[in-house]
Amino acid sequence: MPALREARFSTAIATLNRRVQGQAYYGTLGGFLMTDPANIRQHMLRVRRSIPPSFHHVASAQITHQLVSSRRFRNAKIVGAYLPLGNEADLSSLLYCTNQHGALTPDTNDKTFVFPRVDGERIIFHHVGDRTHLTKSKWGILEPKHDRPIIDAEDIDLLCMPLTAYSLAGNRIGMGGGFYDRLLANLTDKPIRVGIAFNWQQGYWQAETWDQGLDAILTERGWHNCVRS
Numbered sequence: 001m002p003a004l005r006e007a008r009f010s011t012a013i014a015t016l017n018r019r020v021q022g023q024a025y026y027g028t029l030g031g032f033l034m035t036d037p038a039n040i041r042q043h044m045l046r047v048r049r050s051i052p053p054s055f056h057h058v059a060s061a062q063i064t065h066q067l068v069s070s071r072r073f074r075n076a077k078i079v080g081a082y083l084p085l086g087n088e089a090d091l092s093s094l095l096y097c098t099n100q101h102g103a104l105t106p107d108t109n110d111k112t113f114v115f116p117r118v119d120g121e122r123i124i125f126h127h128v129g130d131r132t133h134l135t136k137s138k139w140g141i142l143e144p145k146h147d148r149p150i151i152d153a154e155d156i157d158l159l160c161m162p163l164t165a166y167s168l169a170g171n172r173i174g175m176g177g178g179f180y181d182r183l184l185a186n187l188t189d190k191p192i193r194v195g196i197a198f199n200w201q202q203g204y205w206q207a208e209t210w211d212q213g214l215d216a217i218l219t220e221r222g223w224h225n226c227v228r229s
Contacts, residue, residue: 001205011099023202032121037165037173044164044173047200050088059198059220060090066163067091067160067218076110076157080125080191083142084177088162089196089219095131114151116144116179125151153183159191160218163205166195170214170226173205184212195227 067073076227084090094113114125118137126144128134134142153159161180165173174180184193192215199219207213213228 011100018066037205037208038176040205041164041173041176044201044203048164048198053088054094054197056087056090061093062220063196063218064091064093066220066222067196068094070223071195072158072216076192077110078114078151078156078158080114080116080156080159080161082160082162082196083115084162085141091160091196095128109134112151114156115144118179120145120177121182123183125156132164142163148168153178154187156188158189158194161196163195163201163215165201165205166197166214166217167204167207168197168202168217168224168226169207170217170227170228171205171207171211172214173203178210181210181212185210192216 021217031208070185073079079094081091081094082088083092107181113128115128115134116123116125126133126148128144128148132147133145137143161172161174163174164170172180195214195217197217197219201219214226215228216226217224
């Protein structure tokens with residue numbers, strides 16, 4: 001990314017972060033820092049719904065840029081991503097990493113991108129090459145078409161997961177369905193687990209025994225490495 005453009009990104013993000021930072025860390029529970037996951041989830045979702053479109057666009061672009069520029073991404077052959085729900089940090093531009101001839105750019109031309117589809121109590125990952133491979137679910141959410149090739153989670157090298165809140169210890173709060181916790185419970189070395197978030201989504205709480213930790217967190221401000229418990 002050109003230096004001038006990157007500086008503008010940073011300035012815009014810093015300005016917009018100030019508008020939501022205080023709301024995100026502290027709620028309305030008598031002025032105390034929230035430590036209950038359910039309350040954190042509810043509060044973060046409320047804040048996330050209020051963020052300006054300009055912040056969402058700029059910060060998502062910065063997160064995607066840092067992702068594709070990273071060693072983790074370069075070393076991965078199969079990359080798991082997601083299609084954003086509401087104002088989640090948006091990685092869907094990975095499906096548009098093409099040049100003027102329609103070919104994938106050098107950063108992505110050796111990658112297989114997989115996206116999740118909810119199937120009952122589990123999520124299944126399908127290979128997605130472009131947006132024509134997507135369809136709307138019965139809830140109106142974009143997901144891979146059923147006939148797209150299925151990729152086993154244990155074959156994914158780098159898994160980027162959405163979240164509602166994260167802690168610097170590598171804990172993650174999702175939407176409450178437990179899909180990723182169940183998926184990862186029986187996996188060990190692979191995939192590398194990366195939580196994708198906006199910087200202000202940081203919180204603190206005591207993880208449950210069934211919670212699956214992260215190897216790293218990526219926000220618009222950069223990478224934070226974690227020690228998975």
